[in-house]
Amino acid sequence: MKVGLEIGDFAWKGGPARIADTLVEIAQSADDAGFSLIGVGDHVWQGPHAGGPEAPMLECFTTLTLLAAHTRHCRLAPIVAGVHFRHPGVLAKTVTSLDVLSGGRAMLGLGVGWYEDEALGLGIPYPSLAERFEMLEETIQICHLMWDGERGDERPYEGAHYRLARPLNLPQSITRPHPPILIGGGGEKKTLRLVAKYADACNLYPGPDLPHKLDVLRGHCEAEGRDYDAIEKTVIFPFDVGDDGAKAGDLAETLRGLAGLGVDTAIGIIGGPEPVRQVEIIGKKVVPAVADA
Secondary structure, eight states: OEEEEEEOOOOOTTTHHHHHHHHHHHHHHHHHHTOSEEEEOOOSSOOGGGTOTTSOOOOHHHHHHHHHHTOSSOEEEESOEETTTSOHHHHHHHHHHHHHHTTSOBOEEEEOOOOHHHHHHTTOOOOOHHHHHHHHHHHHHHHHHHTSTTTOOOSOEEOSSOEESOOOOSSOOSSSSOOOEEEEOOOTTTHHHHHHHHOSEEEEOOSTTHHHHHHHHHHHHHHHTOOGGGSEEEEEEEOOOOGGGTTHHHHHHHHHHHHHTTOOEEEEEEOSSOHHHHHHHHHHHTTTTSTTO
C-alpha cells in the first residue's frame, strides 16, 4: 500500500511568517520517507472542521507549487479542487503548469465542492448541486481535450455550462497521456459513475460502507467497459499516531486492513501544531510497515 498525506490546516507555531518554512520541512520529510503523494485542500476559507473561516488557509495551487520546488518524487494534488472555483480552461492550464514545473508529478483531484459559505462570502458563484455535477463532467471532458496530443484538441467545445472556441494547451503536460484525474466523493449514482467513465482514481472515506462503495464502482466499470483494477482506489482520513508514535502500530494495522479490501493508497490528513513531527513518525513507523500490504 502507498501512503500519502493531505495538509489539513496551517495554524502552526510562528504564524504566517513561518508557514513557508514549515511547508518545506513537511515536503522534504515526506519525500525522503517515501510518501507517494502530498495533497492540499482546495479552499479559500478554512473549513469548520479545522477552525472555520477565521483560521489560516492558503490557496491550493500556489501551495502545491512551493511543495513541487522542494520535492523530487511525491505526486502533487489538490484533494480535491472544487469545480466551481475555476473555469475548466484555467484549471487545465494550472494543472499543466504544475505538471511541467514538477517534472511530471501533478495529479488533478476534482469534486463538486461543498462549502457554500466560503463561496458566498467571497462572491464566488455557487450553483446547485445538480448543476455542479454537470459542470464536473464538462470540466473533465475539457481537461481531456486540452491534454490531447501535442497541443490539445483545438476543435471548439460547446456544453451546457462552458464553451471554448479553441482548447489549445502549450506547453503540453509532461505526464502522458495526461495528469491522472482523481474524483472525490462516494455518491453511488453520479460520482462513482463519473469515476468509472472518466477517472484514473477515486477518493473515498474508510467507513463501514467502503466495501459496498467499491462494489458499486465495480458495477459502474462493467457498465462503462472500464477495467476496475486500472482505477486507483484511495481513501482519506485523519492519521493519529499518538504521542511519539505510540499509536503508529494501530494505524499500520488499519492500513493493512484497508489494503485487504483493495485500497491502493491511504491519504492521511495531517493537522495540529507539530505537522513535521507527525510526518516524520508516519514516515519512519508506518510507511515501511505497510509497503508490502
